Every structure is written in structure tokens, then in C-alpha cells.
Amino acid sequence: MNLKAYLKKTILNFFIIITIIFALIFILLKTFENEFYKRIADIEIAHAFNLVYKIRQIIDSKETEKEKNRLLNYLISNDVKYIYVIKKYKNKLRYIYDGSPLSQRAIYFQPFEPVNKKLWQKLFISKSPVFETNKKANGIWLTFLYPILKQNKIDKIIVIDISLEAYNKFKNLLHLFNKLFLIISIIVFSIIILMNFFMFRLYKEQFESFIDPLTKTFNRKILETIEKDNLQNDIVAIFDIDNFKKINDTYGHNAGDIVLKQLVNIIKKHIRDYDYLIRYGGEEFVLLLKRLNKKYAVKKIEQIFEAVRKTPIDIGQQKINITISGGIHLEPYKEKNLLEAIKKADQELYLAKKNGKNRFYIYSESIDNKIFNLNDIIESIEKGNVTIYLQPILNVKTNKIEKFEALARIYNNNKIYLPCNFINEIKKTNIYRDFTSIILDLVFNCITHLQKEISINFFAEDFNDEKFINIIEEKAQKYNNVLNYLTLEILENEKIENINELSEHLKKLREKKIKISIDDFGSDYSNLNYLIYIKPDYIKIDSSIVKFVKNEESQKIIKSIVLLAKEFNAKTIAEFVEDKESLEILKTLKVDYIQGYYISKPLPLDKIKEIYLNNSISA
């Protein structure tokens, strides 16, 4: 949920809570008030009943009418406003006695007009005391009617009017209580406001830590907060800007930043507030489309691709068009977690890039036929459970160990994985870059310790990957004093695409004194014209040839490769040498270096140091 949505929700919740609180307070006050008035009415009625006894004593006495009125007047108090006695005479009510002060006293037999006729009707029907409270009457709050019966007929009616002052006396008390309630309500209200304010601040701070400062999208930290359970009906996609390095190199990093921002703007136009757009890496974005039909999601992503293609981006000096590549996982909830789903989508992104960019591929579970637990490998790399073993390489002429080949190993739960187990799987993911970085650090660490040449293998296509080149450049800067000890071996197990681009990249590496070697020369995709583009320092003769070195045919090939290498100023290395006889033959064939179990199996750095450093590194 973004900040705006959270704010909306908070305000809505706040108003609901406030409304409920005030509604409750209002109902409570109203109920209390009604109950309060009922109680004080009861008190006043009890008071009126007491008065009735005294009034009856007065009116039944043998005093004169004037004296009776005077005596009744003694019963008038702050609470009792009027006391008078009414008699019905020829269907008309008339005053008989009136205890009011002289100025307000009714004359004997003066007509009396009841205001509330219903109350009087009730009295005549029930022939029992009745009362009515009426706050609107002029100065009167409660009217109490008491019938005096004679032969079961109403002879006289005692009327007692309780003043509004009596009511107000209690009302003031109630108002005091209301004020107290109001103050409590204001305090509660303030606490709720403060709580909401602090909660919002807390959320805002937390929210901001999830925001990428450049693009204002989420950063990858947000992924930790998204639970797998919430991914049902969600779709995850990963995007990457095609040739972004070129944009940075050609137009500068500011232009690159503009491109990133503009791309975000374009994507945001096509997604909803509650979708997640996450800057996953430099120019990589993850898009989590929430609660979206699969078909519609694919359509939506097509629209985004189209919009990116068609929208020129103004980078200041000029407008440029960019394209993106992407991978989509339509059922991320099936994965162990969101990161796993992203990795699957990332594999598709890799394929999209490899197959010409400006396209997206959708991940399909059916083709995910892995033979080992990729998660274990990824977890191991993330934890740094990576090491390298070094296999010594013997200089035939000097009979000394002059070089080593670094071989990566991953260990997890007492298992050690060789690169052949996992490399093809992880090379389609971002983790491969992390792996490359870790391996290079380990290699440079060994170089620092041994001060000897160490070679490490990489795929030819790696050298066409901008990110890989970036890693190499980054490491070159870090370890620039020992770069001359590093040899990068190019595996020729696949056809090399964009050989020109690769050649350019190798040229730059050579300028940094990094040596280049061709691995597995003479088999699979080996192509002689690669020698022109790669210009290797070393040519490693493929094991499939060396294995049969005792055969005359193999010897002829090796001899030719040695001659060819010399023509290109490259040294030759024969690997998989497993016995003395092979070694001797290779010596006669003038191979420069020998590598294999006959010399030594791959060993960890500690062993290497122990064996070779103490013995001047001789075979």
C-alpha cells in the first residue's frame, strides 16, 4: 500500500472511530439525561404527594377561603411554583383555592383553561394522580394533578406546579456532568489524533526507507514485507532497460538518471496505486501486479512495452527512444517466496536479452526441469559459502609451478557443488553476477597471497554482458596492482555471438594488463578465426585431445596447435595430464605448460601455500 492509500485509510479509520466514539457519548449522555430527569421527576412527585397530604388538611379545614389560600401560600417554595385547587362545575373547570401570591392569585370560581387537555382527560378517566413534565411551559416544569374523590367521583383536583427552577437546579448539575464528559471526550479525541499522527509518522518513516531516492519507486527492501500468502492472483514481472550502459556512456549518467525516471513515469501510467513498482537493481525493475487476471496482466505488460517503445525520452540535448526486456511469472504464489518467483522471471529476462532484447518471455513451470536444488545454490552464494580450489600449472621448461587455475566450489549442508552442477542454471539469473564478484575477490585474494598467475574461466558470452564487464572493471580498480597476475579464460562451449563487441571488451581488459586465455581449444565451438579477435596470451588445449596424446593423431593436432599458438605469440597449456608418459610426450611436442592430476589435483589455498610456497613452487 502506498503512502497516499495509507493516509486515506488512516483518515477514514480515524473518522469512523471518532464518529463511533461521539455517537456512543451522545447516546450515553442522552440515556443518562433521560434517566436523570426521570429520577428527579420521581423525587419531585414524591415531594408533591407529601404536599397533597398537607393541602388536603388545609382545604378540609373549617377556615375561610381567604385563610385557606394564605395557608396554601405557605407551601409555595422555590421548587413549588403554584398550588391551587380546581373544581369541575357544569363541565367547566374553575379555581376554588389558590395558594399563589396575591398578584397572581386567581379569583374564586375563575375559569381555568388546562393547557394539556389530554392530561386532564387522563385524570378524569383514571381518577388517579397524573403528572406531566413540560420544559416549554412558562416557568413550569412539572404539573401534578391529584383528584379528590367523593362517592367515586372527582370532586376537586389539587394542582401542584413544580417550577422550572427546580428543574434547572438539577439541569445545572447535569451540565456539570456533561462538561466533564466533554472534557474527557476532548482528551480521548486528542489522544486518538496524537496516536494517529505518530502512527502516520512511523509509517511514513518506514515507508520512506522502502523508497528509491532517484526514481521514487520502491527499493528491493520492500520485497521482504510482501508475504507469499498474499501473492494469490498476483503477477510478477522483471524489466531491464536495453543497452542502458551505452546510454550512460554516450550521454552521461545524468541522462541515465532521466531515462530511469521517465521509464518509471511511463510504467506508472499503466499500473494502479496498489501495484508495486520496485527498482530491483541499477536499471532493473520488478513489477508486482496485484489481483489481476493473467490474460489482462500480459496485455497490461504488452501495453507498457509498447508505451516505452513509442515514448521518446527527453534527456536534455535530444530525445531518445529506449526499449526494455522482461520476464514474467504468472503464478508467483506457487514459488517458495516472492524472491524465488522473481528469480524465475529473471531467467526469462535473461533469455529475452539473449534472444535480441526488446521483448518479454513468460515463465512456464513445465520447462523448469532442474536436476538439483537451485535454491540451495542461490542461498549458498547469498551467504558467501563459496570457495576456490587452485590447480597448479607446470612450466615445462623451468619445471616449476608458475601458474594456477582457480576452480569454484559451493558448499551447502555438507555438500560441495562443482560449477558444472549449477553454472548453467545460475548464469540466467542475477545471482550469477554476485557469484562472479565473489569469485573474483577470492581469486585476487589468492593472487595477493601467492603473487603468481591465476586463471579463472568465464563464458564467452559473459564478455558481452555489460554488467559482467562492470564487475571486472570494478575489481580492476580495486586490485589494480596485481592485475598482471590475472588470466581470464574464455570457455568455448558455445558459439560466440557479437565477436566484434567481445574483441573490444578484451582489448580494454588487456590494456589493464589482464591476460586472456582460450579454454578447451580444439573442440566444440572452437573457431580458428577467434584467434584474430581474442588475441589470446594462452591457448589451453582441450582435454579430449590431450587424453589421447599417446595416439599419433592427437600428437599431430597438439603439434599443430603449438605451432599455431607460436604464430599468434600465445603459450600453450595441456590439461588433463594424468601420467608421466603423457607429460614426456607433451614435453617433446613443446607444449609450454602442463596441468592435470599428474602434477596436482585442485587444492585449497592453505594447502597450496603449504606445499608450493615452502618448496619454491617447483614440481
Added chain:
Amino acid sequence: MRVLRYLLILIIATIIYAGDVNKIKAEIIENISMLYIKKHPIYIFIKSNYFNKTKKYLQKNYYFYIVNNCNKADICFVDSYPKNIKGKIIFLTSYLSYLKNKNAAGAFFWQKGRPTIIFNKQFIINHHIKIPKEYEDFVE
């Protein structure tokens, strides 16, 4: 907020209430006048402590004019029967005054927070005034 509003309504109701009694009094004067005078506008004279404040309500009604002299009025509401006045419809605002003056058309006064209306039966007969059924209780 609702409590504040509730308290405000209570205060306003109290203020309005003070004016309401006079409004009711004015309405009763209007009804009595229209029973006795069959023309318009009706000129009314009021001289009574009980009803002085009703004038502002009566003035708002184009059907009535408040005059300051009983001679100019069609109907008068006065505390005591005016001297040298003949042929006027006089309503007394005190029962005692009414008892003393049998020429009065009736009495209308406010006592113990309640209105009391009396229509003089003899006056009604003499002046052929037709009293509607709902007011017949007030005739005596």
C-alpha cells in the same frame, strides 16, 4: 462535536423559548381579533403588561395594525376598561376587571403560565358574533 452541537441546540432552544410565549400570545390575539372583526386590516390597541411584547409579532402580520389609541382601534386588549369609549370591542387582560365590566367583549389573560380566554356570552348575542364550535368552551 456532536455534544457541542447538542449543547448549542439546548442554548438556542432556551433563547427561542423566551420569545415563544409572546408569539403564542400574539397568535391568540390574532385569532380572537379575527373572530370579532370581519375586515382587514384590523386595527389593534394593546395596553397590558402581559401583552406588550406581542406587538412585534402582530406588526409582522400585514393583516393587523397596532395603533396607540383605543379610539382608532377595532379591538382593544387592555388591563382595565377604558373610560369614554363606546362601541369598541374591549378584551380585558385581568379576570377581576372583566368581572367588573360586563360591557367587555371578553377576557384574555395569562396566569400561572397558562392562557385563559373568556368570551362574554351577552356581548356575542348582542353583536351577533358567530363563535366556532371549538371555542364554545370559552363562552360564559
